[in-house]
Amino acid sequence: MYPIVLLSVLGIVVLFLGFMKSKSVLLPATLLFLVLALASNFIDWNQGKVLYFYEMLAVNNLTLAFNAIVLVSAFMIVAMTRGFQDQEEAQPAEYYGIMLFSLVGAFMIIGYEHLIMLFVGIEILSVSMYILTGSDKSNLRSNEAALKYFLMGAFATGIMLFGIALLYGATGSFNLTDIQSYVSIQGRGVSYILYAGLLLLLIGMLFKVSAAPFHFWTPDVYDGAPTIFTTFMSTIVKTAGFAAIFRLLSHSFTPIYSFWWITLAAITVLTLLVGNIIAVYQNSFKRMLAYSSISHAGYLLIAVTSLSPQTENAILFYSLAYSIATISAFGVLMLVSKKKALEGQVDESYAAFNGLAAQNPLLAFVLAVSMLSLAGIPLTAGFWGKFFVFGSAVERGLVWMLVVAVLMSAVGIYYYFRAIIAAYLKEGDIGKIRIAPFYRIILVVATAMTILFGLAPGIFEKLL
Amino acid sequence: MxxxxxxxxxxxxxxxxxxxxxxxxxxxxxxxxxxxxxxxxxxxxxxxxxxxxxxxxxxxxxxxxxxxxxxxxxxxxxxxxxxxxxxxxxxxxxxxxxxxxxxxxxxxxxxxxxxxxxxxxxxxxxxxxxxxxxxxxxxxxxxxxxxxxxxxxxxxxxxxxxxxxxxxxxxxxxxxxxxxxxxxxxxxxxxxxxxxxxxxxxxxxxxxxxxxxxxxxxxxxxxxxxxxxxxxxxxxxxxxxxxxxxxxxxxxxxxxxxLLPIAPVGLAEWGWVAIVLSVTGIVYGSIIAIQQRDMKRLIAYSSFAHVGLMAAGVFSNTLNGLQGALIQMLAHGINVVGLFFIVEIIFSRTKTRYLDHLGGITQRTPHLTVYFMILLLGSVALPLTSGFVGEFLLLAGVFEHNPWLGAVAGLTIILGAVYMLRMFQKAMFGPRSQAAETFRDLSLSERAVLVPLVIMVFWIGLYPATFLKLTEPAVSQLLRIVNG
Known part of the structure; x- marks a missing residue:
């Protein structure tokens, strides 16, 4: 609850700070606010389940942990913006303000207890993203992406609202606990309206986390948006979205598991196939990461579909590992493509990394570790993420799904390694890239976390 | 610790x-x-x-x-x-x-x-x-x-x-x-x-x-x-x-x-497929090795053939087969590293690994010839060298499991001798090739690598008990788990 209040207020403060002459105060202020939010987040730690806002929002250790992942990711991403100083038409105050507001939306959908809260949260998050996607106003692709995202997103929101309405019609309540008691009393005898409502609601939410076949917006939007906001979307929206889906299904709809698991299983498999196979054919690294984010949605969906005691941990750990690795991958991409852009060529393909290791060993190493982690190679956090996800599937007896996932992770290794090969084995002339000290710290910390969680995933458990 | x-x-x-x-x-x-x-x-x-x-x-x-x-x-x-x-x-x-x-x-x-x-x-x-x-x-x-x-x-x-x-x-x-x-x-x-x-x-x-x-x-x-x-x-x-x-x-x-201790029933049911594949690999790898002209590639195929025999020995699920596989792992590791090193020595001096371009190296290099020959004989399983003990036990193990497969696997010894001796003959004997004109014999550091390898070849060949006794209790223990 506290970070929601805090960031709502501080977001406005950031907007007002924008009136000051010196823009240089914005970045430190935003970072400070994020740290404050992170600290306030833990006020409710170990208090058990606490309800706020007329029982519309619930807080427990799980939601707080998700909040923390979102906040840490946001901190890293904001730190990498470097005050938007090298973008001409940038409006840093607005960007930071919107980012903070969007986090409020994320917290709401992580801890919602009431479907209206879910809806409002998703809208806050989405509208912020529409704006940020189109923030590069003079760029045609950015504008196209924003429009596309907005149109598709509005449509998905409509479907979701329809679903919520049907659920209300069937159960007479927006409250998750009420819905849960209705479903468990009725069992499989619930009215068909509820089934339809659940499916529509799920479709709306799956759209937000870009699961196939609702993923068509993802590559264009990720590709067109400024890279920094792509990073924001692919980590924070995804983490929060999965927390929301998991909350909905685990909280209210376990009694009718046998109804929805087949649908979700089909979507899971489709998402894995689409994400991984199309990623193989990409030449643009950024677009590859877009498809890779689809494929990771697939792995996370495995955990949700299996809904075993392991799932909670699996989603948490996976989101964390995925977010850190994605942030460092995009972080390296931004530096490299900026350097290329200064030399007059826009290049976000794999070839942009050619010869990276020769003069920029740190960047090459950061890139390599993040790719290894996304590919799920042992001794990185990504491996344990996959491991816990696979574990939850086996616990539910979904071994066949595991086999699909494993085949697809073999495919994944192919496209992730292309970046490593470009950086280490191909010849190329990039030249020395200057990295701002703070930026460097973020990259090093992210890489260190990936390796640390890879060596000792037990640490994570101790933190919880 | x-x-x-x-x-x-x-x-x-x-x-x-x-x-x-x-x-x-x-x-x-x-x-x-x-x-x-x-x-x-x-x-x-x-x-x-x-x-x-x-x-x-x-x-x-x-x-x-x-x-x-x-x-x-x-x-x-x-x-x-x-x-x-x-x-x-x-x-x-x-x-x-x-x-x-x-x-x-x-x-x-x-x-x-x-x-x-x-x-x-x-x-x-x-x-x-x-x-x-x-x-x-x-x-x-x-x-x-x-x-x-x-x-x-x-x-x-x-x-x-x-x-x-x-x-x-x-x-x-x-x-x-x-x-x-x-x-x-x-x-x-x-x-x-x-x-x-x-x-x-x-x-x-x-x-x-x-x-x-x-x-x-x-x-x-x-x-x-x-x-x-x-x-x-x-x-x-x-x-x-x-x-x-x-x-x-x-x-x-x-x-x-x-595999063995966790899936013994699976082994009993499907082990035969695995052995047939392994034995196929032995013969197949050996025949391809005979055709090779690149020395490194030839040894690569020989290694493929040898590992087939090790796998067959393991799948035979007998004490002999397992013990043979273990000692052969040791022997093969030593031989193959030695042979690859010798190829590297030849390549570094002549800039070629092709048998057609080589020949007559012996005339200038008594030391190299001797070391090469010993490692090679170890690899073709001549008695008193490292390869013999392992291959003998492995073949015995496969034979216990199925005599016919044992007989086919036994081809490895004959075929192995064919490709290895062919390589030796083409590279080392014959008229002196252009590439061998200025061939230097082994340097000190090269000898420092080869001497320990050759000592091991003889150690395993002459007194394998050192290593067999090391592994035997563990292998028997394992077989007790496998065969319940």
């Missing part, structure tokens, strides 16, 4: 090499010192090791405590043998590079040492997930060794190798995760817990195939070998030595440590 030291020491030496190996020539000295230190520790462990006692010098830390996954390792007879092999070969591999200067030296030697760390880890792990972790971790250094310092087509070929072997081990991961969740109560991934499982025959069949795929690709067993000849040929020789000398043994070790 010796076990932990064995795992950590090479990694520390690798970091040291990276940190201090800036000046040319420094890195290799630090790496050699590190590898020798590891060897000394291994020898100390060996002298204190008691084969009759099962796992020793072990340690266990909680890793993911709530999930029953621990970081635990220990050494039994089978592990001890492979540790001896690894720690004995790595210093020699490092030493073998002294005549050659590699770009980015520090990274090169550091990768070799990281590889050693992971290999030792595989051989001592007593937790299934720890085993998997090291099994995969060993792949990454050798991939970079081959992909950065390899030949012309290195990027494409090593990528295939990497994907292929990783693909196989993912199936092992599936099997391990599955097995882990079958363990009762608070799950555990300790090997002993997995051995104790009572799986249904159908489940054992799946587990058998998942493990088989992982290890068969690693070794490789026919028909999963297509990555191997190209990779061995294109890799820089030290990487080839690591691949053929030690990494291949990870596959055989995995069969012995995981």
């Amino acid at each position: 010796y076990t932990l030291l064995l795992i950590v020491l090479p990694a520390l030496a690798a970091l040291l090499t990276l940190g201090l190996g800036g000046r040319p020539g420094h890195a290799r000295q630090i790496a050699l010192a590190g590898a020798l230190a590891e060897l000394i520790v291994a020898v100390v462990v060996w002298t204190q090791f008691d084969p009759a006692q099962g796992f020793q010098f072990g340690f266990a830390f909680d890793w993911i405590a709530s999930a029953g996954i621990s970081f635990s390792a220990g050494i039994d007879g089978i592990s001890m043998l492979l540790i001896v092999l690894t720690t004995f070969l790595v210093p020699l591999i490092v030493l073998s590079t002294f005549g050659h200067s590699y770009s980015k030296e520090a990274s090169f030697y550091a990768l070799i040492l990281f590889m050693e760390s992971a290999l030792v880890g595989v051989f001592v792990a007593t937790d299934a997930f720890l085993f998997y972790l090291f099994f995969e971790a060993a792949l990454i250094p050798v991939y970079f060794l081959a992909a950065i310092w390899g030949g012309e087509n290195r990027i494409r070929i090593t990528f295939k190798f990497f994907l292929y072997t990783l693909f196989g081990s993912l199936f092992m991961l599936v099997a391990l995760v599955y097995l882990y969740f079958q363990t009762p109560g608070q799950h555990s991934s300790a090997l002993t817990a997995l051995y104790a499982l009572n799986l249904s025959p159908a489940a054992q069949g799946w587990v058998f195939w998942a493990f088989f795929l992982a290890f068969a690709i690693k070794m490789p067993v026919f028909p999963f070998h297509t990555w191997q000849p190209d990779t061995y040929t294109e890799s820089p020789t030290p990487a080839t030595m690591l691949l053929a000398g030690i990494m291949l043994k990870m596959g055989v070790y995995g069969l012995i440590r995981l």
Whole structure:
């Protein structure tokens, strides 16, 4: 609850700070606010389940942990913006303000207890993203992406609202606990309206986390948006979205598991196939990461579909590992493509990394570790993420799904390694890239976390 | 805690090499010192090791405590043998590079040492997930060794190798995760817990195939070998030595440590397919080896044929077969590293590995000829050399299992002699070729590599009991688990 209040207020403060002459105060202020939010987040730690806002929002250790992942990711991403100083038409105050507001939306959908809260949260998050996607106003692709995202997103929101309405019609309540008691009393005898409502609601939410076949917006939007906001979307929206889906299904709809698991299983498999196979054919690294984010949605969906005691941990750990690795991958991409852009060529393909290791060993190493982690190679956090996800599937007896996932992770290794090969084995002339000290710290910390969680995933458990 | 030291020491030496190996020539000295230190520790462990006692010098830390996954390792007879092999070969591999200067030296030697760390880890792990972790971790250094310092087509070929072997081990991961969740109560991934499982025959069949795929690709067993000849040929020789000398043994070790005891019923049901594939590989690999003109490729195929016999011996599920496989792992590691080194020596002087361009080298190089001949005879299993003991036991094991297959597998001795002697004849004898005109005999550092190898060839050949006694209690113990 506290970070929601805090960031709502501080977001406005950031907007007002924008009136000051010196823009240089914005970045430190935003970072400070994020740290404050992170600290306030833990006020409710170990208090058990606490309800706020007329029982519309619930807080427990799980939601707080998700909040923390979102906040840490946001901190890293904001730190990498470097005050938007090298973008001409940038409006840093607005960007930071919107980012903070969007986090409020994320917290709401992580801890919602009431479907209206879910809806409002998703809208806050989405509208912020529409704006940020189109923030590069003079760029045609950015504008196209924003429009596309907005149109598709509005449509998905409509479907979701329809679903919520049907659920209300069937159960007479927006409250998750009420819905849960209705479903468990009725069992499989619930009215068909509820089934339809659940499916529509799920479709709306799956759209937000870009699961196939609702993923068509993802590559264009990720590709067109400024890279920094792509990073924001692919980590924070995804983490929060999965927390929301998991909350909905685990909280209210376990009694009718046998109804929805087949649908979700089909979507899971489709998402894995689409994400991984199309990623193989990409030449643009950024677009590859877009498809890779689809494929990771697939792995996370495995955990949700299996809904075993392991799932909670699996989603948490996976989101964390995925977010850190994605942030460092995009972080390296931004530096490299900026350097290329200064030399007059826009290049976000794999070839942009050619010869990276020769003069920029740190960047090459950061890139390599993040790719290894996304590919799920042992001794990185990504491996344990996959491991816990696979574990939850086996616990539910979904071994066949595991086999699909494993085949697809073999495919994944192919496209992730292309970046490593470009950086280490191909010849190329990039030249020395200057990295701002703070930026460097973020990259090093992210890489260190990936390796640390890879060596000792037990640490994570101790933190919880 | 010796076990932990064995795992950590090479990694520390690798970091040291990276940190201090800036000046040319420094890195290799630090790496050699590190590898020798590891060897000394291994020898100390060996002298204190008691084969009759099962796992020793072990340690266990909680890793993911709530999930029953621990970081635990220990050494039994089978592990001890492979540790001896690894720690004995790595210093020699490092030493073998002294005549050659590699770009980015520090990274090169550091990768070799990281590889050693992971290999030792595989051989001592007593937790299934720890085993998997090291099994995969060993792949990454050798991939970079081959992909950065390899030949012309290195990027494409090593990528295939990497994907292929990783693909196989993912199936092992599936099997391990599955097995882990079958363990009762608070799950555990300790090997002993997995051995104790009572799986249904159908489940054992799946587990058998998942493990088989992982290890068969690693070794490789026919028909999963297509990555191997190209990779061995294109890799820089030290990487080839690591691949053929030690990494291949990870596959055989995995069969012995995981597949046999965890899926004995699967083995009883499907083992025959695996043996037929292995035996096919022996004959197939040998016949292709006869056709080769590139010496490195020829030895690559010979290695493929030899590992087929080891696999067949393991699948025969007999004491002879297993003991033979173990001693052959040792012998093959030594022979193949020696042979690859000799090819490297010839290549560094003549700039060619093609048999057509070579010939008449003997006339100028009495020392090289003798060492080459001894290693070669070891490889073709002449009695009193290292290869004989292993192949004899292996063939005996396969024969016990099925006489017909034993007879076909026996072709390896004849075919092996054909391709090896053909290579020797074409390269060393005959009229002196242009390439051999200015051939220098062995340098001191080259001899320093070959002498220990040759001593081992005779040691294993003349007194194999040293090694057989080391492994026998562990193997009998294992067979008791397998045959219930």
